[in-house]
Amino acid sequence: xxxxxxxxxxxxxxxxxxxxxxxxxxxAATTRAIVAEAGMxxxxxxxAVPSREDLLRDVVELVVAGxxxxxxxxxxxxxxxxxxxxxxxxxxxxxxxRADPGREQAMFELTQHALRSPGLADLPxxxxxxxxxxxTTLLQVGADRYRVRWDVPLGDLAVLATALSDGATLGWLxxxxxxxxxxxxxxxxxxxxxxxxxLKEPS
Amino acid sequence: xxxxxxxxxxxxxxxxxxxxxxxxxxxAATTRAIVAEAGMxxxxxxxAVPSREDLLRDVVELVVAGxxxxxxxxxxxxxxxxxxxxxxxxxxxxxxxRADPGREQAMFELTQHALRSPGLADLPxxxxxxxxxxxTTLLQVGADRYRVRWDVPLGDLAVLATALSDGATLGWLxxxxxxxxxxxxxxxxxxxxxxxxxLKEPS
DNA sequence: ACCCGTCTGGGACGCTTGACCCACTTCGGC
DNA sequence: GCCGAAGTGGGTCAAGCGTCCCAGACGGGT
Numbered sequence: 001x002x003x004x005x006x007x008x009x010x011x012x013x014x015x016x017x018x019x020x021x022x023x024x025x026x027x028a029a030t031t032r033a034i035v036a037e038a039g040m041x042x043x044x045x046x047x048a049v050p051s052r053e054d055l056l057r058d059v060v061e062l063v064v065a066g067x068x069x070x071x072x073x074x075x076x077x078x079x080x081x082x083x084x085x086x087x088x089x090x091x092x093x094x095x096x097x098r099a100d101p102g103r104e105q106a107m108f109e110l111t112q113h114a115l116r117s118p119g120l121a122d123l124p125x126x127x128x129x130x131x132x133x134x135x136t137t138l139l140q141v142g143a144d145r146y147r148v149r150w151d152v153p154l155g156d157l158a159v160l161a162t163a164l165s166d167g168a169t170l171g172w173l174x175x176x177x178x179x180x181x182x183x184x185x186x187x188x189x190x191x192x193x194x195x196x197x198x199l200k201e202p203s
Numbered sequence: 204x205x206x207x208x209x210x211x212x213x214x215x216x217x218x219x220x221x222x223x224x225x226x227x228x229x230x231a232a233t234t235r236a237i238v239a240e241a242g243m244x245x246x247x248x249x250x251a252v253p254s255r256e257d258l259l260r261d262v263v264e265l266v267v268a269g270x271x272x273x274x275x276x277x278x279x280x281x282x283x284x285x286x287x288x289x290x291x292x293x294x295x296x297x298x299x300x301r302a303d304p305g306r307e308q309a310m311f312e313l314t315q316h317a318l319r320s321p322g323l324a325d326l327p328x329x330x331x332x333x334x335x336x337x338x339t340t341l342l343q344v345g346a347d348r349y350r351v352r353w354d355v356p357l358g359d360l361a362v363l364a365t366a367l368s369d370g371a372t373l374g375w376l377x378x379x380x381x382x383x384x385x386x387x388x389x390x391x392x393x394x395x396x397x398x399x400x401x402l403k404e405p406s
Numbered sequence: 407a408c409c410c411g412t413c414t415g416g417g418a419c420g421c422t423t424g425a426c427c428c429a430c431t432t433c434g435g436c
Numbered sequence: 437g438c439c440g441a442a443g444t445g446g447g448t449c450a451a452g453c454g455t456c457c458c459a460g461a462c463g464g465g466t
Contacts, residue, residue, distance in 0.1 A: 003431095003432070003433080003442090003443065003444085004443080005442085005443085006442080006443075009443090024319070025315075025316075025319035027230065027316075027319070030422080030423065030424080031423080031424060031425080032422085032423080032424090040444090040445090041444065041445040041446075042425095042445080042446085043426080043427090043444070043445050043446075043447095044443085044444070044445075045424090045425090046424085046425060046426065047442095047443070047444080047445095048443095051424080051425080052424065052425090105315060105318060105319075108311065108315055108373075109315050111373075111377060112228075112308060112311055112312050112315065113228075113230075115308060115376060115377070116227070116228035116230070116308075124376070124377035124378070125377060125378045125379070127377065128374060128377040128378050129378070152390065153386075156383075156386045156387070156390060157390075159374065159383050159386070159387050160387055160390045160391070162370065162374060163366075163367060163370025163371050163373070163374055163387055163391075164366060164367065164370055165370070166369065166370040166373050166374070167365065167366025167367055167368070167369040167370035167373075168366050170311075170314075170366070170369050170370075170373070171331060171362065171365060171366055171369070173318060173327070174314060174318070174327035174328060174330065174331040175327070175328045175331050175332070176328070180359075180362055183356075183359045183362070184359070184362050184363055184366055187355065187359060187360075187363045188363070188366075191394045191397075194394075194397070206412090206413065206414085206461095206462070206463085207413080208412090208413085209412085209413080212413090233452080233453065233454080234453080234454060234455080235452085235453080235454090243414095243415090244414070244415040244416075245415080245416085245417095245455095246414070246415050246416075246417090246456085246457090247413085247414070247415075248454090248455090249454085249455060249456070250413070250414080250415095254454080254455085255454065255455090
């Protein structure tokens, strides 16, 4: 094993843990499986991380950061109107889920697990606050770009968007029904766009 | 331990398992924890059930049946219009979640776990088909009662309703934010009701 | 009243788990 | 070059896991 600072090793372990959870589920994310994925000896684990629970905390943060990065990719999307833009963002999110279902399922498993662990119980709230923040940013950018304003509080709309994404993801993971998911996203885009009112063009 | 047929014992074990999962999470639902909850000796487990996985299959079926029963309770709801009826059903569902968060979280954990277990991988699809069926029935009854028709395919609307419920539940479980959840349900009811068109009264 | 199939439950097996000890190697500042 | 701090890794521990065995208790059909 190459020489590596404890901090770097902790990061590498968090990434390895996320890989294991995505591939085999959170039950399989044992210390041994994680170090095997990272190509480290078992003892490196407790040298870099106090406990398994602490590592999972890092993993959740990694997950949230990952979602944030994916969201910024959505900013590049071009569309004719706000409804089309929303539909595209939702569509590309679904593509992400389809491309790596295990990873998205890992998010849910981590959240559920955190809710059950006294030491991690604060994480899900922060995680969902971050999601809401991301949705808020996207909706704000969309409103600016397509010259509309939202006729309900932006925060409420962000919660709705998050709930729709979660619901669509959960449903697709369970059924793997692509058509139903696409039609659901159509309806979701309609719903969100229906709260946009065009601004009168000042130019 | 009272004398009991293997079939009855299996049923009792499934109920005990659900209790354990709701209270402590699926990770804690070990054979020992389950028989302790049921007040049975450990050996009764494998006398009544071939394996732990088989028992979990029973539990998922129990869960789906439970949701079905809860849904029929919603049929008693009275409201002035279809939008109000939908809002009431969603509201009483959220009350259910709030009253027993562990139980609702157990549903998600069971679904996620089933998706990871080769022997149970078929269950989530059936589970969500059942949810969709329930939503379809409720929407159908609502349309009849309030003299409206749905302007999108009923099945698609049922998927939307399921996704919204799942999303709202997940969000509330993570944040425990009652106000946000109520506002989300307001928007969800608006969305669903917006697809209802009044029928001209024949009387 | 017997008796055989059904049910009970204590005990045990082999294995995996999170955690951790400690002798060893490597590196950077002096 | 030397030496203390930092990093490595094999081996081990107790606890908990799913599963199984088997001697015994029970109860309904004959």
